[in-house]
Amino acid sequence: MITLSGLHKTFENNAVLRGVDLHIGKGQSLVVIGGSGTGKSVLIKCILGLMTPDAGQIVVDGQNITQNGHAKLLHRFGMLFQGAALFDSLPVWENVCFRMLRSGQSRADLRDVAADKLRRVGLEPDVADKFPAELSGGMQKRVGLARAIAADPEIIFFDEPTTGLDPIMAGVINDLIREITTEMGATAITITHDMSSVHAIADQVAMLHDGVVQWHGNVAALAQTDDAHVRQFITGSATGPIPTLR
Numbered sequence: 001m002i003t004l005s006g007l008h009k010t011f012e013n014n015a016v017l018r019g020v021d022l023h024i025g026k027g028q029s030l031v032v033i034g035g036s037g038t039g040k041s042v043l044i045k046c047i048l049g050l051m052t053p054d055a056g057q058i059v060v061d062g063q064n065i066t067q068n069g070h071a072k073l074l075h076r077f078g079m080l081f082q083g084a085a086l087f088d089s090l091p092v093w094e095n096v097c098f099r100m101l102r103s104g105q106s107r108a109d110l111r112d113v114a115a116d117k118l119r120r121v122g123l124e125p126d127v128a129d130k131f132p133a134e135l136s137g138g139m140q141k142r143v144g145l146a147r148a149i150a151a152d153p154e155i156i157f158f159d160e161p162t163t164g165l166d167p168i169m170a171g172v173i174n175d176l177i178r179e180i181t182t183e184m185g186a187t188a189i190t191i192t193h194d195m196s197s198v199h200a201i202a203d204q205v206a207m208l209h210d211g212v213v214q215w216h217g218n219v220a221a222l223a224q225t226d227d228a229h230v231r232q233f234i235t236g237s238a239t240g241p242i243p244t245l246r
Helices: 040-048 071-076 092-096 107-120 125-129 137-149 167-184 195-201 228-235
Strands: 002-011 014-024 029-033 055-060 077-080 155-159 187-191 204-209 212-218
Touching: 002 040, 014 040, 014 055, 014 204, 014 212, 029 040, 029 195, 040 055, 040 155, 040 187, 071 077, 077 137, 092 107, 092 125, 092 137, 107 125, 107 137, 137 155, 137 167, 167 187, 167 195, 187 195, 204 228, 212 228
Parallel strands: 029 187, 029 204, 077 155, 155 187
Antiparallel strands: 002 014, 002 055, 204 212
């Protein structure tokens, strides 16, 4: 579904991506791990078209979208932002259906769509008329997930989906992500530092380090790898090839 070839992105003198190569199969769930500042968010922004890479190619479902080709594919994307990123001034149902508010569908129909997606993520229909400030952090994250799947996208991006959540709610969100993406047959790309999320939702794992893919393989192979960078990251060790003073 997605192929990245030789992706480079530099900001002034800081080369963040130095030749990223990745292949994500249709219906697969890829989790991208790596330390802070290794280019995980930049990678997703390039795929989404929020940033333009300096070199390399991005091919989505056979279409080269590297240079200004994202507009025709945006309707196929969904996104769960870190911290949910809800609009405080809009009720929940308008947040969920925000991208469809100008589609010509009636507001009543869109509210029904929102209520259906909210049920899918375990929220009662009456939540639709509340405002984000009236919800807990876990509920806001579920609303963000409902928005990500509102238009039944084929490709969904998850940016640190469990950040700020307690372990129980993080587990609930991980289970929902896995269940929903499997049910939809969606291709998923997740950025996370949370190893419990990796094991809960990943088919494939890629580790970014120093601007390239340091390791890429099945999630089952993660624990057995002898790659020193991966071992240091997944064990949280202060000693190893990854510098701790950054």
